[in-house]
Amino acid sequence: MADHVYKKVELVGSSPNSVEAAIENAIAMAGKSIKNMDWFEVVGTRGHIQDGKIAHYQVELKVGFRVEG
Amino acid sequence: MADHVYKKVELVGSSPNSVEAAIENAIAMAGKSIKNMDWFEVVGTRGHIQDGKIAHYQVELKVGFRVEG
Amino acid sequence: MADHVYKKVELVGSSPNSVEAAIENAIAMAGKSIKNMDWFEVVGTRGHIQDGKIAHYQVELKVGFRVEG
Amino acid sequence: MADHVYKKVELVGSSPNSVEAAIENAIAMAGKSIKNMDWFEVVGTRGHIQDGKIAHYQVELKVGFRVEG
Amino acid sequence: MADHVYKKVELVGSSPNSVEAAIENAIAMAGKSIKNMDWFEVVGTRGHIQDGKIAHYQVELKVGFRVEG
Amino acid sequence: MADHVYKKVELVGSSPNSVEAAIENAIAMAGKSIKNMDWFEVVGTRGHIQDGKIAHYQVELKVGFRVEG
Amino acid sequence: MADHVYKKVELVGSSPNSVEAAIENAIAMAGKSIKNMDWFEVVGTRGHIQDGKIAHYQVELKVGFRVEG
């Protein structure tokens, strides 16, 4: 891992089903334009309520990826 | 959303099954007395352990709802 | 101020005009049901963007008021 | 503790004598209207000074209580 | 809002006039290259002082926008 | 609960499946050497990404247990 | 800016009119005794409420100034 540099981007993924699915959706979208993704960090969990029920989980996360020189 | 005012209440939901179920239980209970619930924010995740196993997930959350003038 | 007890409620006020107007809107609404309001504390400032412009400032604040015994 | 839901309220108790007395005053007042109080969490300690001496300790706390369905 | 993914960028806007103008300047600049901006969150307020007066308000904010798949 | 003393240890559990499974793995491992475990607190959620997918959820948690005198 | 040293002082400015005016009042007062003020950082926004209206905005800020050797 000699002297690698990483960049972190901040995303919000959403899913009607679970916290994990919201994270997966964000990472799947990020993977369309980012290569070498290495880790994620959850920085917040929220959600929308409609008609008294959870409509979507919304997970804020940072995704770290290696920058190629 | 013209000049709406929202109020937030802080709840703790519990469930033996999952983080999501604990959130859902809190929101279901809140919905018995609160109308116009709009969003939630998770502010903490804890749980009780009994006999070396998770007995309950306990999720602290804030629920925001629109106040009618 | 002998042994007074205060309660704090958490509100979100919104306004298309300014941070101050969003705070004022929240306090005006709170004053309809709360007496003896004494202070507020801003805990977050957010807003919605529509068509590339600020549609509403949204200020999260706590309002403290004296509880009568 | 099966699937219980708890609510938390934020209070400020004051006392000229001690941190503990300020907490007790807040809980005594809360108990007049809240049943099933279960725990408290101190979130801040402040106080007023008059003539160079402590006039009141002011303790900010959250009180958690079980909500009955 | 089915399964949308959002990205957040962190900006600092400045203005000699007000906190609101500094936010607006940052959002106006961001809008030149970012589509579908949806919300902002203020994460810090600072400023420069020259000759004993405020020269510029500097507001640090995050802007969230929807990523198209 | 008269005058009990508790100790907290900080762990990181991992699982390819879910946040809950990562917590359970950490608690199961801790239970091999710690008796009287009473509660846990999640202090962080991260994960590793491999080939554009989540390889492991990694949940940082504190586990509290009663110390016997 | 070779090896300069700065000192920061913490102030609270108040104004019945706006957040900006409260900051300006604090800086104007500080300028009576501090030279070489360079920047400020807002660390809190509060206010007093009287008769259901905002009586004063109170902005807590730190002011940084260059110390001359």
Place this chain on the structure above:
Amino acid sequence: MADHVYKKVELVGSSPNSVEAAIENAIAMAGKSIKNMDWFEVVGTRGHIQDGKIAHYQVELKVGFRVEG
């Protein structure tokens, strides 16, 4: 309280007896050189241990006082 400006200083008071006594010691010392002290905020509680017992409580606090123009 028209447009008053306050300054805050950060102190650490110590006492072998209690948290309250450590706060009082800090305020008594501050009062020798500061007039118009108005409030304090506790920002940390620590202490030294000697021979397995508490030797001193050490309370970090900020003291706010009105600055005269």
Place this chain on the structure above:
Amino acid sequence: MADHVYKKVELVGSSPNSVEAAIENAIAMAGKSIKNMDWFEVVGTRGHIQDGKIAHYQVELKVGFRVEG
């Protein structure tokens, strides 16, 4: 204090009487197995409520002690 290394452990002490007694109980218990305890830091103050009264103060603290090589 040449190049000493310290370790910190996190404890929760409880007492029906006061914050200070809860801290003392935790340190007394820790001293049964830890030598060279040097300082403590309070990281949280909570408590249990029973029948509308404080049953126990619970103080979370870290205890630092010198590790011998």
Place this chain on the structure above:
Amino acid sequence: MADHVYKKVELVGSSPNSVEAAIENAIAMAGKSIKNMDWFEVVGTRGHIQDGKIAHYQVELKVGFRVEG
């Protein structure tokens, strides 16, 4: 500095040698694609351990740069 807008990106630099070298490596890499870099803020310091020794310091930092209109 009239009404400039800045953007901040979050990076992680690594170096086997020192905290400063890790920061420098991140900034050197960032400079390949970013112009007008103006300041950095360290937001975390971590590192990897191999065979009981520090293999790499890893410094998380934000880099701010001026956005040209």
Place this chain on the structure above:
Amino acid sequence: MADHVYKKVELVGSSPNSVEAAIENAIAMAGKSIKNMDWFEVVGTRGHIQDGKIAHYQVELKVGFRVEG
């Protein structure tokens, strides 16, 4: 890294020379009793001053290591 569990311990290393040397001293001491150390996280940097000069840097860090089942 299938389902590994890690434990974190909190240490304070000191050195008269540099932040890095203080970290190294803590990790060297920890390595005498802990196997499989994997990473560290700096959580605070302090130091002692004697006769107007830095006597020791003191770095608080957490060290993570893999627990073997």
Place this chain on the structure above:
Amino acid sequence: MADHVYKKVELVGSSPNSVEAAIENAIAMAGKSIKNMDWFEVVGTRGHIQDGKIAHYQVELKVGFRVEG
């Protein structure tokens, strides 16, 4: 250390060379007017970038010193 009181001041030291040199510069300057300095705490690390290179490290620190009665 019977009942001593300490005061803390907040400084920013700068140096083109290293984090440690920036701290030393701040403490050397502080020592010109402050006696009995006892410890420092780093509260932030930043720096300026010029022409793509680090021009200065800027370390924010608090310095504690004993106040004589």
